[in-house]
Amino acid sequence: MTDVRRSNGRRPRPHGVTGVTRVGWPPSWRGQRAATAFVHQARKQAKGARMSSQLPPGPIGLTSVETLALGAVREACLIARSLAATIQTTPVVRKADDSPVTVADFAVQCWIARCLTATEIPLIGEESAEALAAAGPEMLESVHAALPAGLRPRHPNELLLWLNRASQVRSAPGGCWWLLDPIDGTKGFLRGGQYAICLALVREGTPVFGLLGCPALPQSGIPLGNIGQPAGVLLLGHRSSGAWQSSLSEAAAWRAIQCSDSGSIGAKIRICESRDLRHAWRGLLDRSLERLGVSAAPVRIDSQCKYALVARGDAEVYARLPRDPSYVEKTWDHAAGAVIAQAAGARVSDLDGLPLDFSRGVALVGRGLLVASPRWHTALLDALRNAG
Incomplete structure (x- = not known):
């Protein structure tokens, strides 16, 4: 086959591929500059509800990498919110475990990647990328159309290259890596309830920086039922700088958040748990609360928004008690929420009291989950052990 090259000695790009960094290669200086310009262009074109990404006030000191992630997640929240308004008319596919995947799942991951x-x-x-390709041309076209106008690639197939950046890495690469759940709580997203965009930076197996974009979560309080289209919130957690919350519609208005440590053992407390009954072993939880003399009716909520509620003091406890002891949690379902809750002063552990182990890539090491303010964590952990 003839080796066709331009006069500068380089092969021409394949038709339809324009400026996409090759998958599996570290981006060159030119690639870094192009990707950074891509995000700057997104912010510049943002109008109306699409606010530019500004640093939180106070002693936060975000790095350029963290700032880039913050802008990406904020824009992803607006993409997801827009799709939520038309979810009844967009395609949905099912995974092998029968869990749903929507246009928003693919679009948000494409964008952030x-x-x-x-x-x-x-x-x-x-x-x-394999799942998106298998979903068919209608899904691919819908994902392409969901991205901001002027920033989507020329051809929908280029989205597979964007997705490949994540799908080629399934085990912990060592050193530092990102963990992303593009739409955590897809069932909540479909029913008009709670969902979250979750991004964490993991270093040596420990999440050190986390972002939760919660487009349907109100500024305060525990949401009950479907709440329409509120302002939405963005939460940020940094192990060295605490936890913060901002409204999606007011990018500059950040406030520090802290978990609640009020109340005494035996008083009525606020507890949240998963809507998925596979992770809500109510019998065990009820027996444990009874041992403490607690009167509480857990509120069932989708997604890592439960971490957000504990982090900002709207709930004292988030308990995740799987019925199946062989069930293995996924790291992307917990990394961002865990670092935010811990940065806000909460304690996060498995049901054996051990720190969550994110060092193995996709699989989370540990049995169950307990997130609580320090006053409640030890007492409830002991009660769960005795009741189990």
Whole structure:
């Protein structure tokens, strides 16, 4: 086959591929500059509800990498919110375990993966290019149309390259990596309830920086039922700088948040748990609360929004008690929420009292989950052990 080259000695790009960093290669300086310009262009074109990403006031000191991630997640929240308004008319496919995947799952992961190209940090994400390709041309076209106008690639097939950045990495790469759940709580997203966009930076197996974008979560309080289209919130947690919350519609209005440590053992407390009954072993939880003399009716909520409620003091406890002892949690379902809750002063552990182990890539090491303010964590952990 003839080796066709331009006069500068380089092969021409394949038709339809324009400026996409090759999958599996560390981006060059030019690739970093292009990816950074891509995000800057997204912010510049943002109008109306699409606010530019500003640093939180106070002693936060975000790095350029963290700032880039913050802007990507905020824009992803607006993409997801827009799709939520038309979810009844967009395609949905099912995974092998019968869990749903929507246009929003793919679109958000495509967007964030593309934005994070400049960081040169490996990305582990829930969705894959293979799944998007298998979903068919209607899904691919819908994902392409969901991205901001002027920023989507020329051809929908290029989205597979964007997704490949995450789907090629399934085990912990060592050093530092991103963990992404593009739409955590897809069932909540479909029913008009709670869902979250979850991104964490993991270093040596420990999440050190986390972002939760919660487009349907109100500024305060525990949401009950479907609440329409509120302002939505963005939460940020940094192990060295605490936890913060901002409204999606007011990017500059950040406030520090802290978990609640009020109340005494035996008083009525606020507890949240999963809507998925596989992770809500009510018998065990009820026996444990009874041992403490607690009167509480757990509120069932989708997604990592439960971490957010504990972090900002709207709930004292988030308990995740799987019925099946062989069930293995996924790291992307917990990393961002865990670092935010811990940065807000809460304690996060498995049901044996051990720290969550994120060092193995996709699989989370540990049995169950307990997130609580310090006053409640030890007492409830002991009660769960005795009741089990």
